[in-house]
Amino acid sequence: xxxxxxxQGISGFGPVYTAAxxxxxxxxxxxPKSFEANFYYGHAQNRFWPLLAxxxxxxxxxSIREKAALITQSFxxxxx
Numbered sequence: 001x002x003x004x005x006x007x008q009g010i011s012g013f014g015p016v017y018t019a020a021x022x023x024x025x026x027x028x029x030x031x032p033k034s035f036e037a038n039f040y041y042g043h044a045q046n047r048f049w050p051l052l053a054x055x056x057x058x059x060x061x062x063s064i065r066e067k068a069a070l071i072t073q074s075f076x077x078x079x080x
Contacts, residue, residue, distance in 0.1 A: 013039065020072075020073075027040065031043055038064065040067070052071075056070065056073060
């Protein structure tokens with residue numbers, strides 16, 4: 001997604017959570033790389049997924065489904 005499209009008021013992704021979620025992770029607006037990946041923290045150099053996997057003692061997620069599963073174990077990300 002281009003910077004121009006971002007400035008036109010394109011919104012971010014919706015929240016990812018379950019009734020069992022107990023923590024809130026706040027992030028900034030998704031980057032162009034995240035929009036390309038169609039999910040949060042999509043840039044290959046972003047350390048969010050390795051950190052979250054390490055904290056949860058879980059394998060590093062590769063797919064959006066795996067990342068959503070990791071978040072829904074405890075986490076929700078939403079720009080307020």
